[in-house]
Amino acid sequence: MADIKPYRIEVTESQIKDLKTRLSLARFPDELDGAAWNMGAPLADVKRLTQHWEQSHDWKKAENELNALPHFITKIQCSGFEPLAIHFVHIRSNIKGAIPLLWIHGWPGHFYEGVKIIKPLTEGGDGVEHPAFDLVVPSLPNFGFSEGTRERGFALAQYAETLNKLMLKLGYNEYVTQGGDWGTHISRALAHCFPENCKATHLNMDSANPPEFFRNPLLTIQHALTPYTKRERDGQARTKWFMREGRGYNLEQSTKPQTLGYALADSPVALLAWIYEKLHDWADDYPWTDDEVCTWVSIYWFSTAGPAASARIYYEKNHDAEPGRPNRLPQPDVRKYSPGVKIGFSHFPMDLTVLPSTWVRTLGHVVFERDHEDGGHFAAWERPDQIVRDLRDMFGRGGGAFGCVKGATGYSQ
Numbered sequence: 385m386a387d388i389k390p391y392r393i394e395v396t397e398s399q400i401k402d403l404k405t406r407l408s409l410a411r412f413p414d415e416l417d418g419a420a421w422n423m424g425a426p427l428a429d430v431k432r433l434t435q436h437w438e439q440s441h442d443w444k445k446a447e448n449e450l451n452a453l454p455h456f457i458t459k460i461q462c463s464g465f466e467p468l469a470i471h472f473v474h475i476r477s478n479i480k481g482a483i484p485l486l487w488i489h490g491w492p493g494h495f496y497e498g499v500k501i502i503k504p505l506t507e508g509g510d511g512v513e514h515p516a517f518d519l520v521v522p523s524l525p526n527f528g529f530s531e532g533t534r535e536r537g538f539a540l541a542q543y544a545e546t547l548n549k550l551m552l553k554l555g556y557n558e559y560v561t562q563g564g565d566w567g568t569h570i571s572r573a574l575a576h577c578f579p580e581n582c583k584a585t586h587l588n589m590d591s592a593n594p595p596e597f598f599r600n601p602l603l604t605i606q607h608a609l610t611p612y613t614k615r616e617r618d619g620q621a622r623t624k625w626f627m628r629e630g631r632g633y634n635l636e637q638s639t640k641p642q643t644l645g646y647a648l649a650d651s652p653v654a655l656l657a658w659i660y661e662k663l664h665d666w667a668d669d670y671p672w673t674d675d676e677v678c679t680w681v682s683i684y685w686f687s688t689a690g691p692a693a694s695a696r697i698y699y700e701k702n703h704d705a706e707p708g709r710p711n712r713l714p715q716p717d718v719r720k721y722s723p724g725v726k727i728g729f730s731h732f733p734m735d736l737t738v739l740p741s742t743w744v745r746t747l748g749h750v751v752f753e754r755d756h757e758d759g760g761h762f763a764a765w766e767r768p769d770q771i772v773r774d775l776r777d778m779f780g781r782g783g784g785a786f787g788c789v790k791g792a793t794g795y796s797q
Contacts, residue, residue, distance in 0.1 A: 388456055388457075390456060391457040391471055391529070394447075395443060400444075403437075403685060403686075407434055410653045412427060424661055425661040430653065430660070433674055433678065437652070450496070454475060455471065457529075460549050462545045463542075463545060465542065468533060470550055471523040472520055473498075473519070473520070474519070474554065475519050479507075479510075482508065483515055483517045484554075485517040485519050485520070485560055485561070485562060486551055486561045486582075487501070488522070488570050488571060490564060492694075494527050494683050495521045495529075496679070497762060500765060500768035501771055504769075504772045506518070512781050514780055524694075525538065525542075525543065526538075529688050536700070537704075539697070539700040540569055540573040540715055548574060548581055558791075559583070561586070566697060567587075568591055572585070573718055575722040575748070579724045584778075585725060586730070586774065586778055586785075588729075588730045588735070588764075589735055589761070590744055592719055593719050595746050603746060620738075622735070638701075641695040641696050645691075646692075652681075655684060655691050663677060663680065666760055666761035667760040668759050668760035719746075719747070722747065725749070726750075726785045727748050727751065727752075728751060728752030729753045730756060730774045731756060732756050733758065734760035751783070752785065754774055756770055
């Protein structure tokens, strides 16, 4: 379509100079002896990364590497909101019958988090036993190089509507999704709001309520009688840790994102520490390099809507907009059953919430589950091979979602 245009990431030299100046003027707090990671990102780590970001990290090199991917931008108008320019990477597979896959990032991720799975998924194998995918990797509104809304009330239904309209605009009347973090919640919103288009979702973050007898009688009995597996027992401990020690960011971003935004928008060191803490705590001993961290955080710093905009999704999900606002889709309850949309789960032991299988099966028709021995919250970045394998197994011949998209290889007329 004419209004889908090629896009290049082009950060100006003045923007880079401003970043370097701010980094050079950083003022650091002190630190208690022996604090380590218990109280947040350690001083020595943040000082080292700040120095690397200022003196050694080559953003233009990272930018050139990112621009090797096929980037595009197009205007999408969500009901009741202004049109937004949405940035996305789009690669069509050369394999006949490839499955359209919408990969959805979360926070503190962005489209960059998905780059490791692009090549193996689009190349695929024979297209049947090992299916290939047409891959669409967007920057969510308010993230990365997409525009951000200037109006209140842009919540899960609006993110879902925006992405569904993007997929339809690209010619994909039916598609599947993959994601964790907000990618899980937005995938669930797509399943509720647009089940005629979103035919299946593969998720790598657990988010569900325990089964209730009057709503899930068989799962309730199974949950009561079946001992937890080792994964589920260990998952209880991980989930309790997160709820007790790791959820402070969520409370702040869900209640006062504007106050936090002053630090994120003004101080690259504040942004670095805020995100780096999550990269460390939420991953499973992933060996982050300084360049990886600096590129990751730079995408937030140089983002179109600014680094504070991404935090607003937490607030909007938990607060109604002003009453009487027209053209508003109802916000879906993403923890309720979604009929007709097939669901797959990859369970990684160091994710934030690691739940029993009987809980996630309350969400709908679960056709695929796999427990992994390692891996954390950023699965597509930490364990790309596992994500690729799980998607191929879920959507390949013999998989629970085989043939769910019309026109893809193996679809039964």
